[in-house]
Every structure is written in C-alpha cells, then in structure tokens.
Amino acid sequence: MPHAVIDITSQVCPMTWVRVKLKLESLDTGDTLEVLLKGDEPLRNLPRNAADDGHVVKSLDTLGDGTSKLVLEVRHG
Amino acid sequence: MALREDQILRYSRQILLREVGGRGQQKLLDAPVTVDGASDVLDVAAAYLAASGTPLFDRTTHGGFLAGTSLESFAPDAVAVTPAKGWLGSFATAPTIDVSLFRLAVSNGGLIGVPGGMPWPGELEGQGSSDSVTLGALAALVVQRFVLGLESSLVKVRNVDGRWQRE
Numbered sequence: 001m002p003h004a005v006i007d008i009t010s011q012v013c014p015m016t017w018v019r020v021k022l023k024l025e026s027l028d029t030g031d032t033l034e035v036l037l038k039g040d041e042p043l044r045n046l047p048r049n050a051a052d053d054g055h056v057v058k059s060l061d062t063l064g065d066g067t068s069k070l071v072l073e074v075r076h077g
Numbered sequence: 078m079a080l081r082e083d084q085i086l087r088y089s090r091q092i093l094l095r096e097v098g099g100r101g102q103q104k105l106l107d108a109p110v111t112v113d114g115a116s117d118v119l120d121v122a123a124a125y126l127a128a129s130g131t132p133l134f135d136r137t138t139h140g141g142f143l144a145g146t147s148l149e150s151f152a153p154d155a156v157a158v159t160p161a162k163g164w165l166g167s168f169a170t171a172p173t174i175d176v177s178l179f180r181l182a183v184s185n186g187g188l189i190g191v192p193g194g195m196p197w198p199g200e201l202e203g204q205g206s207s208d209s210v211t212l213g214a215l216a217a218l219v220v221q222r223f224v225l226g227l228e229s230s231l232v233k234v235r236n237v238d239g240r241w242q243r244e
Contacts, residue, residue, distance in 0.1 A: 015089060017093060022080070025099045
C-alpha cells in the first residue's frame with residue numbers, strides 16, 4: 001500500500017507536476033506516492049520530472065480508459 | 078503552513094523551479110522585506126519581489142506596506158498576501174533585508190553584487206532591458222536567493238562599454 005495517493009486526472013500540465021511535487025514534499029524519504037494520471041503529456045513528463053528531482057520511479061501501469069498509475073518512492077536531499 | 082489553493086495557482090511557475098518548490102515559496106511568502114529608499118532600481122526590485130509573493134515594507138512610510146503605483150501595477154494583490162501577519166506588530170524583530178546596496182552600487186560606477194554562479198545579465202540585456210530593470214531584477218534575485226537559503230556570496234561586476242562583466 002502506498003503512503004499516499006494523488007489523483008491528477010483532472011489536471012493539465014504544468015499543474016500536474018505542481019500537484020505531484022507539492023505532495024512529494026509533504027512525504028518523507030522512503031515513502032511511496034501513487035499518482036493517478038490521464039493523457040500522454042503527464043505520462044511522458046511526470047516520471048522524468050520526478051527522476052530529475054531525485055525521486056525513484058517504482059512502476060508505471062496503464063489502467064485503461066486513458067489513465068495510468070505511477071508509483072514513486074520519495075527521495076529528499 | 079500549507080500553501081493555500083489560490084497561492085498554489087498564482088505561484089505555480091515558481092513552485093515548479095527545483096530551487097523553490099512549495100517550501101521555498103512558503104519562505105518567500107513568509108519573509109517580509111524592507112525597501113528603504115526610492116529609485117528606479119528599487120521600484121523594479123520591489124515589483125519583482127512583490128510579484129513573487131514577498132511582503133514588502135516601506136520604512137519611509139512608517140507603517141505600511143509599500144503601495145507605490147509600480148508595485149500595484151505588477152501585483153495588485155501583493156499587499157493582501159500577508160500570511161505572516163504576526164510580524165506586523167513586531168517589526169523590530171522581523172527579518173529585514175536592506176536592498177539599498179544596489180542603489181549605492183549603481184551610484185558607485187556600476188558595481189553591484191550578484192551571487193556567484195548566477196547566469197549573468199547579458200541574458201537580461203538581450204531582452205532589451207534598461208539598466209534599472211536589469212539591476213532591479215538582479216537585486217530581487219539576490220534577495221530571493223537569500224530568503225531561500227541558497228548561495229549568498231557575492232561577486233562584483235562592472236559595466237564596460239555598455240556590457241556588464243564580472244570583475
């Protein structure tokens with residue numbers, strides 16, 4: 001079970017990453033965050049943005065109906 | 078203190094920056110800056126600081142937020158962004174940053190201080206900015222980096238034949 005879940009399927013870039021970034025900041029290193037996203041743009045950008053900020057992409061699964069589930073492990077500093 | 082929804086929307090492009098993020102934006106919102114004096118450079122610096130969410134205090138008005146026309150035109154609700162209301166009643170102990178350094182620097186042959194490692198103002202000049210805009214933007218940038226706890230060491234630069242260069 002993830003430590004937190006965030007649904008950004010109603011968000012558009014760049015607010016998708018803003019929402020996820022703020023959520024990641026609220027968690028501790030080692031915690032996992034499950035991100036529900038929709039559309040090609042966040043699917044391309046979010047894993048890269050998270051990795052660029054030092055977080056670990058644990059999994060990325062397509063759920064159908066255009067949504068995907070991204071699981072990140074938090075890394076600070 | 079968590080950012081409010083309206084603050085997240087307003088400052089989203091700053092929050093996106095790796096050096097800022099949500100915590101950094103909160104620091105910018107919580108750190109009142111004193112603007113002491115009046116000049117074009119300070120007007121520009123104040124406008125940039127206000128637009129980033131930093132509460133401004135004008136020492137010369139003895140008691141109010143800076144509310145000059147240039148500030149209002151850049152950030153009409155800047156004076157309403159005051160999450161750290163407590164500091165109003167204890168100004169003497171509030172953190173203040175004196176940006177008059179930049180006014181003095183301008184009058185002393187164009188020497189100003191910028192954080193080491195910063196991209197240099199050639200990029201700003203490329204936007205057709207006047208010196209006041211360039212220096213004001215840099216003054217705001219230095220203050221913001223200070224508030225964010227980033228590198229605060231300064232390097233000197235000099236205007237040579239219309240081009241700003243590191244000394």
